[in-house]
Amino acid sequence: MTVMTRRTQDQRSTETRRLLLAATVQMLMDVGYANTSTAGIAKRAGVSRGAQTHHYPSKMDLIVAATEEMFGNYAAGLEALAEDLRNGVLDFDGFFDAVWNEVLHGDWFYSSLEIIVAARGDAGLRHQLSPLILDLHDRFEAIWSKTFVAVNPEVISSRMALNLALNVFRGMAVQAVLRRDEAYFREMLITLKTMLAGHVRPASGPA
Amino acid sequence: MTVMTRRTQDQRSTETRRLLLAATVQMLMDVGYANTSTAGIAKRAGVSRGAQTHHYPSKMDLIVAATEEMFGNYAAGLEALAEDLRNGVLDFDGFFDAVWNEVLHGDWFYSSLEIIVAARGDAGLRHQLSPLILDLHDRFEAIWSKTFVAVNPEVISSRMALNLALNVFRGMAVQAVLRRDEAYFREMLITLKTMLAGHVRPASGPA
DNA sequence: TCAAAAAAACCAACCAGCTTGTTTTTAAAG
DNA sequence: CTTTAAAAACAAGCTGGTTGGTTTTTTTGA
Numbered sequence: 001m002t003v004m005t006r007r008t009q010d011q012r013s014t015e016t017r018r019l020l021l022a023a024t025v026q027m028l029m030d031v032g033y034a035n036t037s038t039a040g041i042a043k044r045a046g047v048s049r050g051a052q053t054h055h056y057p058s059k060m061d062l063i064v065a066a067t068e069e070m071f072g073n074y075a076a077g078l079e080a081l082a083e084d085l086r087n088g089v090l091d092f093d094g095f096f097d098a099v100w101n102e103v104l105h106g107d108w109f110y111s112s113l114e115i116i117v118a119a120r121g122d123a124g125l126r127h128q129l130s131p132l133i134l135d136l137h138d139r140f141e142a143i144w145s146k147t148f149v150a151v152n153p154e155v156i157s158s159r160m161a162l163n164l165a166l167n168v169f170r171g172m173a174v175q176a177v178l179r180r181d182e183a184y185f186r187e188m189l190i191t192l193k194t195m196l197a198g199h200v201r202p203a204s205g206p207a
Numbered sequence: 208m209t210v211m212t213r214r215t216q217d218q219r220s221t222e223t224r225r226l227l228l229a230a231t232v233q234m235l236m237d238v239g240y241a242n243t244s245t246a247g248i249a250k251r252a253g254v255s256r257g258a259q260t261h262h263y264p265s266k267m268d269l270i271v272a273a274t275e276e277m278f279g280n281y282a283a284g285l286e287a288l289a290e291d292l293r294n295g296v297l298d299f300d301g302f303f304d305a306v307w308n309e310v311l312h313g314d315w316f317y318s319s320l321e322i323i324v325a326a327r328g329d330a331g332l333r334h335q336l337s338p339l340i341l342d343l344h345d346r347f348e349a350i351w352s353k354t355f356v357a358v359n360p361e362v363i364s365s366r367m368a369l370n371l372a373l374n375v376f377r378g379m380a381v382q383a384v385l386r387r388d389e390a391y392f393r394e395m396l397i398t399l400k401t402m403l404a405g406h407v408r409p410a411s412g413p414a
Numbered sequence: 415t416c417a418a419a420a421a422a423a424c425c426a427a428c429c430a431g432c433t434t435g436t437t438t439t440t441a442a443a444g
Numbered sequence: 445c446t447t448t449a450a451a452a453a454c455a456a457g458c459t460g461g462t463t464g465g466t467t468t469t470t471t472t473g474a
Contacts, residue, residue, distance in 0.1 A: 008443075012449060032328025034241055037433065050451040059434065110327065113381065117324045120317065120384045121239025133385040160398040167395070170381050171374025174320065177327045178340040188374070191367040195402055216422055216469055223423080245460060257425040266460065420471070426464095433458070442449070 017055050017065075019045040024066035029107045033114040038062065064128045067115055071132055074108045075139040082147040085202055092202060096165070096193050100185075103169050104176060113173070140166070148200040156199045168192050224262055224272075226252040231273035236314045240321040245269065271335045274322055278339055281315045282346040289354040292409055299409060303372070303400050307392075310376050311383060320380070347373070355407040363406045375399050 007015070023045035027036045038059050042052040056062040081098050084090040090098060103109045116133075119126040141159060150158040172188055214222075230252035234243045245266050249259040263269040288305050291297040297305060310316045323340075326333040348366060357365040379395055 012442085016449080030328075032324065034325055035328050038435090039433080048451045050453095051449070053435075054449060054451095057435080113324060114327075116381060116384050117239065117320060118241055120321075121237075121242050126385065130385050137386070156398055156401060160394060163391075163395055164375065164398055164402070167378025167382065168371065168374045170378030171376070174323060174377050174381065175374065177323050178333065178337050179344070184370075187367060188370055191363055191371055194363060195371070214469090219423060219468080244458080246458085255425045258423070260461075261423060261425095264461080415474100417474095418472080420469105422467105422469070424465105424467070426466100428463080429461090431459080433456100435455090437454075438452085440449105440451070442447100444445100444447075 013055065016045075016047055016051055019047055020052055020055060020062065021066045021069050023047075024062055025070050025107055025111050028066075028111040028114045033118045036114075060125055060128065063115060063118075063125065064132075067112070067129060067132055070108055070111055071136040074112070075136060075143070077102055077106070077108065078140065079143050082143050086147055092197065093193060096189065096196070099165075100169060100172070100189055103173050104185075109169075109173050113170075147203060149203045151199050151201060158200055161196055161200045165192065165196060220262070223252075223254055223258055226254055227259055227262060227269065228273045228276050230254075231269055232277050232314055232318050235273075235318040235321045240325045243321075267332055267335065270322060270325075270332065271339075274319070274336060274339055277315055277318055278343040281319070282343060282350070284309055284313070284315070285347065286350050289350050293354055299404065300400060303396065303403070306372075307376060307379070307396055310380050311392075316376075316380050320377075354410060356410045358406050358408055365407055368403055368407045372399065372403060 020041060023041045024036070027041055027044055031040075038052060039049055041062065042049045045052070052062070056065060078099070081090065081095060081102070084098075085092070085095040115125075115129065119129050141162060144162040145158055148158055148161070150156065150161065156164075168188075172185060176185065227248060230248045231243070234248055234251055238247075245259060246256055248269065249256045252259070259269070263272060285306070288297065288302060288309070291305075292299075292302040322332075322336065326336050348369060351369040352365055355365055355368070357363065357368065363371075375395075379392060383392065
């Protein structure tokens, strides 16, 4: 029985929005930006097109809101892994293995890649997304800085080590679209970890 | 006077195809895959829509052909820079600066990014592009292996150093879409060069 | 050599389907 | 009874692909 008994307006709105944003992220992940339509999102969310336009009048509103939520999840996911590392649940290698696994198999990375690439050709979208990306990046840095310390900050700072890792993961994920070569990615990951190990180490205890 | 006097069929075809492929790459670069239409390409190429469909019946034919040409230019560009390095025209730093400059400001990288991302949501395109990417990658490896030698191949092979650099550049370029921070990219580039310098060095003379 | 026939390149209009966004109605909550 | 949420029908525009016809080049054969 799925008969909804007297939800408040706020409950109705919140639930509908949640369904729409989840459907947006999933659709970006599954079929890409080019094949993501507002009608398709509404259908996948199990919501009428009218309800969708009521909450998110334009497609851009939908994309921006979905990105906001997605980035929140993205940061939360990384923080969870970082906490595992700090607690000793994961070791240095295990941490980066887990991050790579999330990038490759989670919804977040490719959904955001679709949006970023779409933003390249859409000035309006780009201006709305820029602050979101900067904010996400700040959160990444905050998480990283309490999880790792630089071995020799004069040569390579902790911040640059983070960005090196992020950029390698980005590059690998893009490459993985057309190159399904498990062995190569495993070796690449080892290479990255080797490089990083020379420049950062886990911050042992709490600061 | 632009009156064309009796070109052979082959000349006509070749020129029309050239115009269409150049317009395709430019359009992908300028407005992105989402805003690239076959009609738009024909218009930008100064060619009738009929001529376009004659030479490239489907949009995918156009994209695949453009990708093929683009990758050829991509490899040729890298080879030119590598040769400069081998000849001493560029030094280690200058080579990577030049590569990064090409990635960020040339037509190639972002056009191919658009296509790769589009291919993620289009199985047909993906299967046509996979071999092209693998071939490009082989050419990269061939160029790299006659230009650099690994300092300590047991730890990090020359091939992995290449891929590390490629992945970092890819990641940086994606990031650059929404983050225009010249200082950050300069520092990132220095970090990358520092990392690489510890593991590969230019192959001095010819092998 | 040179017209006629064939082939290739090119052009313009059309079509069916899908896009986003708007407008009109209906239902539910306050 | 007023306001908000949800639903449905509508409208204008663009997409890729197809089709019928024209021009240019190449081939044929007398």
